Amino acid sequence: MIIAIDGPSGAGKSTVATAVARRLGFHCLDTGAMYRSIAWKAIQQGADLADEAAVGAIAQTFDIAFEHEEGDPRPSRVLIGGDDVTAAIRTAEIDRSVSVVSAHPSVRAALVEQQRRIAEGGDYVIEGRDIGTVVCPNAEVKVFLTATNEARARRRVAQNAERGVGSVDFEEVLADIIRRDELDSSRATAPLVQADDAVLVDSSDKTINEVIDAICAMADARA
Ligand code: C5P
Secondary structure, three states: EEEEEEEOOOOHHHHHHHHHHHHHEEHHHHHHHHHHHHHHHHHHHOOOOOHHHHHHHHHOOOOOOEEEOOOOOOOOEEEEOOOOOHHHHHHHHHHHHHHHHHOHHHHHHHHHHHHHHHHOOEEEEEEOOOOHHOOOOOOEEEEEEEEOHHHHHHHHHHHHHOOOOOOOOOHHHHHHHHHHHHHHHHHOOOOOOOHHHHHHHHEEOHHHHHHHHHHHHHHHHOO
């Protein structure tokens, strides 16, 4: 079974996807971490992020790997071409750069292929922007998870503080997620959009547990 969770930055996708995967005994795939890894590699190689050919070549060359502790759906390490980028992909610099990289069709083609290959390996909760529309249009459960800008910025600040990486300045984080959503929603290839058959879940006034329960109930109904 595939459970697709799409939505804008900071809607709680990672937390919810991990908890749902844990409860159902599924694997978890964070596709945002893959786009972030390509942005990191491109910056490290001194590539011009707007240069589609250069960044696309990086996406075609380097495989992204997730390492897991036994029984934990959340990866303990993210690697690209053997480099451990677990913390490096969560910085404000990557937040600022990733949407330019993810707008390139050749980057998306390379990563969508990797994502489909991974998803064939079992039951997955996959989080991203285009999972229900492009990566897994036949997913059994499709959720579009959203929340108000302010709720999302508050959560992202708390998450950054907990991880010890990224900005903890509310206004800076709010400006970044608004700008990033605008770029992700307006790009020509696989924009952030709710799939026709996805269930809209607004998490602004819900607890994380309410959201998790709702998604697990949808999975139970399809099992
Ligand atoms: O989910 P996260 O905030 O880590 O995603 C980082 C960025 O990666 C998004 O802002 C978006 O530009 C890109 N992304 C995407 N398609 C996905 C997942 C992420 O374009 N499926």
